Amino acid sequence: MARVENGSISGAVGNLIFYTMNGNGYVRSKPGKRPRKRNHKPLEVNTVFGTVSTCGSPMLVQLGRQLLYTLKLADYNRTRGWMRNQYANNYQATSWPIAAHTGGTCQVNGSADLRDCLFVDTSLQLDKKKLTLGLPALNPAKQIKAPPRTSKVTIKAMVISSPFKMEAAKNCTVIMEQLVIDYKDMQLPATELVLNLQGKGVAIVALALEYTITASGKELVEMETKWLPAALIAMGRF
Numbered sequence: 001m002a003r004v005e006n007g008s009i010s011g012a013v014g015n016l017i018f019y020t021m022n023g024n025g026y027v028r029s030k031p032g033k034r035p036r037k038r039n040h041k042p043l044e045v046n047t048v049f050g051t052v053s054t055c056g057s058p059m060l061v062q063l064g065r066q067l068l069y070t071l072k073l074a075d076y077n078r079t080r081g082w083m084r085n086q087y088a089n090n091y092q093a094t095s096w097p098i099a100a101h102t103g104g105t106c107q108v109n110g111s112a113d114l115r116d117c118l119f120v121d122t123s124l125q126l127d128k129k130k131l132t133l134g135l136p137a138l139n140p141a142k143q144i145k146a147p148p149r150t151s152k153v154t155i156k157a158m159v160i161s162s163p164f165k166m167e168a169a170k171n172c173t174v175i176m177e178q179l180v181i182d183y184k185d186m187q188l189p190a191t192e193l194v195l196n197l198q199g200k201g202v203a204i205v206a207l208a209l210e211y212t213i214t215a216s217g218k219e220l221v222e223m224e225t226k227w228l229p230a231a232l233i234a235m236g237r238f
Contacts, residue, residue, distance in 0.1 A: 016029060052087050056080055056087075056162075062160050078107075079108055079232060082104075086103045086235040100122055100233045103234075108231055109229060111225045112227065112229035114207060115231075117145040117209055119145070120135065122135055129196060131203075131205070133177075133193045133195070134190065134192050137187060144183070149214050150183045150211045151212050151214045152211070154179070156176060156210065157193045157206075158208070160203065160204050161175075161197060164201050177195055200238060201238070202235070202238075203235070206233065208228070209230075211227055
């Protein structure tokens with residue numbers, strides 16, 4: 001509705017807007033509504049982030065259930081960020097193989113770096129749906145850093161896979177194999193941990209160390225956070 005003040009009209013009449021500026025009267029048309037673009041898609045970066053946040057979070061929850069260390073919010077954010085980078089760089093590729101170290105590693109436990117505890121390089125090989133993690137020959141006492149009174153070391157290999165689709169984000173599968181070795185000054189031969197993947201989708205591969213210590217004549221699992229290293233070593237499509 002327009003009104004007249006001191007001989008000037010101000011306000012709206014129909015599709016016209018009357019107003020005064022610097023003592024002069026003006027009129028302009030009302031701005032029209034911007035037409036919505038059909039089939040408008042969100043920005044690609046938002047799509048990537050949303051997909052990884054929705055589909056990757058349940059995978060990390062499942063990973064956390066396999067570890068002695070309780071994941072914190074900072075751990076979730078750090079690992080999701082790493083997964084987002086891997087996904088953004090590869091999701092449009094015709095082939096995204098699961099291979100160790102191609103995208104670097106991500107330390108799941110921010111207080112324990114796996115690279116400071118395991119001084120050998122692992123390998124990954126995918127043959128159809130058989131994922132093989134190779135461990136070279138090693139001397140546990142010289143090539144694995146462990147807490148005092150350690151009697152055994154458990155090397156855990158884990159694969160968490162997902163269809164990586166919004167409608168099936170919670171349908172994660174966990175596969176784990178582990179190797180328990182005596183913590184002694186002795187040379188052990190190379191060995192392999194074989195993990196058979198199920199279905200198809202995207203998988204993350206994690207490697208963790210756990211320690212058994214001897215205290216008061218009893219064997220106990222080391223639960224101190226700084227001795228629970230775990231890392232994501234690969235991500236890919238199968």
